Amino acid sequence: MKRSYDFHRVRSHRPYTIATLAALLGVDKRTVRRWIESDRLDVAIVEHSRPVILLGSKVKAWGTARQRAKKQPCAYGEIYCVRCKTPRRIKPDSFLIVQPNQSKLTVKGECCRCDLTLNRFGSPANRAALEAEFGPKRPDNPAA
The missing domain is CATH 2.30.30 (SH3 type barrels.)
Incomplete structure (x- = not known):
């Protein structure tokens, strides 16, 4: 199962629907919905209307911060x-x-x-x- 995603593909000045963001990152729409509900991607939502619109810059910042937090730097030796x-x-x-x-x-x-x-x-x-x-x-x- 893939645990890191290429958030460099997300354009900062572009809005995304759940379906387009899922297709761009190569994940299922349910994965993006889970990120919104439980992983605090809801900060990227422009309006709480249908279809849900996510702001590209906030999605990109959220994704890179999420992957950076998972890194475990090795100490000397x-x-x-x-x-x-x-x-x-x-x-x-x-x-x-x-x-x-x-x-x-x-x-x-x-x-x-x-x-x-x-x-x-x-x-x-x-x-x-x-x-x-x-x-x-x-x-x-x-x-x-």
């Missing part, structure tokens, strides 16, 4: 674990840097709680900083 749904530290003995080419590298490690393999992507220019952040590194393993 953490990688986001999709199983635990929270930033976690990796096991020190599982730290590995894989560099498949000259322009990108991947930091791999196991979650300290659920043992899921966590990945963080970076550039070779940041390799020293990543090694300092996540601890002593094992030798590169190009097959991983």
